[in-house]
Amino acid sequence: MKSTIPDNGVPITPPTANGGDREAASLHGEILLRLRDYVVEGNIPDGARVPERQLCELFGISRTPLREALKVLAAEGLIELLPNRGARVRQLSQRDLEELFDVMAGLESLAGRLACEAITDKEVIAIEQLHYEMYGHYLHRDMHGYFQTNQRIHESIVAAARNETLKTAYANFAGRIRRVRYSANFARKRQRWAEAMREHEAILDALRRRAASELSDILFQHLRNKRTAAIEHLTEPQEDAPAAP
């Protein structure tokens, strides 16, 4: 007789679409991670077909695990599956991007709200540190450093929300956008940069006061503005380098 009592093995495969952790016990899991990076990093042009056989050679595997990974990437929205015509890299329309940014904004807005309930003083201080670091990058017009620190701040807020489900979803959507960022590097307008700094001040302030609703609002607006800048950048490609305040 077969028992339906759950066994207590440890799940190795990520519980949900997962770009963060670098674990992989099975071949298909390993391939999933590698292929996702491969696509996100833009090794296949937008809208181009995913060369199944070539990738098999590249990774040194058979088609079965690769195809399994493709199905997952399709579910994540990174690629599309065409009936009898394999997979192709999903080309995001401007509308798609707007939608993605809005969802990201919603998730971060949520993260801020939850963070207010759970964040420790120590964590707030750490974010303050990052904020000043970022301000330094801003003053030195170091865009790369600025972006990196900016991202760390947003990640810190998501981490402070104490919600793994949210974190995973956030990582998933971030991955989809990152792919676009690789091809078209988002340069911000000077004006927008100063604005963003001010918004970050407000974020920090609301976080200090644990003002959940307020933080939620500010974060959404902040991401919304980012969205506008990004979309504008896509339509009229180049923009001036940022200058000091």
Next chain:
Amino acid sequence: MKSTIPDNGVPITPPTANGGDREAASLHGEILLRLRDYVVEGNIPDGARVPERQLCELFGISRTPLREALKVLAAEGLIELLPNRGARVRQLSQRDLEELFDVMAGLESLAGRLACEAITDKEVIAIEQLHYEMYGHYLHRDMHGYFQTNQRIHESIVAAARNETLKTAYANFAGRIRRVRYSANFARKRQRWAEAMREHEAILDALRRRAASELSDILFQHLRNKRTAAIEHLTEPQEDAPAAP
């Protein structure tokens, strides 16, 4: 020479994990839909292993497409993959449920915000209609009807957000929760029911005024309260049937 110019075929496979639309050109897509339903409807007990071979017989297919579907369901978070031990239905801890509810709350909060930007008067009126209908169910203590209408209201709000990406993500998370709901039927406390009605009044009011931030707040709080009720229900199983106001 191979061209990298995108061909213009029509993608049939859902762009992301998709429980809503009933399309499927490929076998694995068909199986994905059927298997997802099969799991969500609770045909396999919590934490039990997913019998690969049996399901193949049930669906009349070979293992390959089934295994592909399993990988996707794992990515969606409905099942877990154990290395060399197949798949098992993911058992959600109380913490997992709390997280899921919070993410749902965040998504609906976002939906409300976006809806305020895009919703038409006609749509608002339609939601008002649903609201009165729901009130009728409330007065008649028709819990089933109440739930159904309630769900339609929330879906209407999500639809009014005009964001397919959001809608898809919402459906995905809703599916994960629905599985739990099948096993433990969420009965609400009488007091909570009256409260929920009041909250819905406020939701409708904010929606009429297109008060984005306010609606966002109310929706989050509304879902938060739902969460509390649901979790309480899980720990102390049964509760009284709702009475008239």
Next chain:
DNA sequence: ATCATCCATTTTGCATTCATTTTTTGTCAT
């Protein structure tokens, strides 16, 4: 009786094979 060990059976993971469909190439008529 309880527990550990070994072996048969089953299951899993991946590679390989096979039937279709699509894509490319080649031919011919205009």
Next chain:
DNA sequence: ATGACAAAAAATGAATGCAAAATGGATGAT
């Protein structure tokens, strides 16, 4: 040359095969 058509080649999607691992049960020691 250009286009239509047909055949060859390649690809996709699914089924099958095979080695490795896990499971279950029998055996034997304590």
